[in-house]
Amino acid sequence: MMSAASRLRANPAAVAALAIIAALIALALIGPWFNPNNIESLDWANVAVPPGLSGAHWFGTDRLGRDLFARTLEGTRMSLMVGLVASIISLTVGIGYGAVAGYVGGRTDHLMMRFIEVLSGLPLIFFVIFLTVIFGRSQYFLFLAIGAVGWLTMARIVRGQTLSIRRREFIEAAVASGASSARIILRHVVPNLLGPVIVYATLTVPQIMLFESFLSFLGLGVQEPHASLGTLIAEGAGEMEAAPWILLVPGIALALLLLSLNILGDGLRDAFDVQER
């Protein structure tokens, strides 16, 4: 039997996606040190120049003369961070909530699931706008707000998996060996959930990044001078006819990132679940 890792390695699309993601992350993290231009400096001599390798600005500049390469890297870093932090929040909350609901079962499960249904009945975007208005626009709060609404589906998936695992003999044996419920959930249930959870998490990250871009596009997300791919795209959209690269550069970066994450997620799903093929 092949392990999940070796099955993933046998999937060229997933490997390519993983390589692209790794490259983008590396670029976003170490790129700024190699780029002489920073995100805030204004180059009045070169306002809205198109991309080209001859000048000082490879990806061109925006209409304030800021280096697009630097801004796109900053935007990628911010988008990745939002995706990652919000995913971790929704993962932690979702796993905890779902595993408890599924394992305890009965009336507790019933109540916990109805609560999720009420929450998922609320219009998500209004909810986040509402929260942003109340608590002000801080990027850290943005992480929290997105994470706080992102855990619902994860909790459902985890609960379903837990229900099927709870009836397995090794859980019964663990109960018979005198382990406490908390211990059984942490040691015997949650590790067995990791396959579907990893797959879903990889697919959650791009969803959340897209949502963040959407909020930023509406002006609810990351604020100047910081940038996320969403704010850059919003800026670019305004200059679309005169200077299309201001839209295209961050747009391509976002598309590449989301596409790679989705392909990787699909590859992981295939790797963990052999029957899918």
Next chain:
Amino acid sequence: MTATLAIENVSVHFDAGDGPRRAAVREVSLAVAPAECVGIVGESGSGKTQLFMAVMGLLRGGARGSGAVRFEGRDILGVPRRDLNRVRGSKLTMIFQDPMTSLTPHLKIGVQLAETLVSHAGLSWQEAERAALQMLERVRVPEAQRRLRQYPHELSGGMRQRVMIAMSLLCEPSLLIADEPTTALDVTVQAQIMDVLRAVRAASRMAMVLISHDLGVVAGLADRILVMYAGRVVESAAAGDLLAGAAHPYTAELLKCVPNLWGPRLARMPSLAGSPPDAKTAERGCAFAPRCPRAAERCRVERPLLRAPEAPTRGHEVACHYPVAATAVTA
């Protein structure tokens, strides 16, 4: 002397959404003395497993146990889980029918074994691992040191059952409940596992309950055998007495079903006609009456109680109006 396990008037009911409650176990009382090995025999659905699931607090949702269960004098039926866990898994342990699925797949054998000791006996991980190694050697797991680093799927069924036995013995229990410990295994492995259990019993003063549908498996190990039918104990006797002179017609018929290698071909595999009653149906008279060759009118209306037969050997009890005379079976 307090019995290691005293079961008094225990019933297990299942709540069916519609219709009447189904009784899996009906008013069973039994006691297991220290160091005694009690065999519980019965066919599928006779309630033997459900009875001990109730004892271990493992009844599934929808099933409820009533009556009293005392372990070393302390009530354990219906007490909060935390109180039950003080003895469950350490002093009172259970092994299950299917060793293939009873071990958590993602944890190494050594970790699973040591964890029990760390949580119950408060040992350090190093001490616990050393104790686990010794215990694996005691249940004759070859290359025990290497096994500690292996995952359950790398072990064979017999090996996994040995690991389960080792795990159940780690805290030196006063009672081990073995629920069909060999049913899922090959016949040769089955014999090895029974040898291990016999050796364990010889080396300690642990009491044991051996649940099986196979009289042959139980006879080799048990001091006393209880026969269950339709949720009730119908006969209880010392192992030798039961095999030599079954008093309940059901037991007598069961003994006749042991295959005979020397008889004429067609007669080799006798079987008991009919099937046990549905747990849904209300109890009236003796549950075995419809299948009983000795049944009379009285059996269909009056339920026989468990009591000593007319010519009793010590400790022999039977629930039958017309018990088989000892001579009838041996003849």
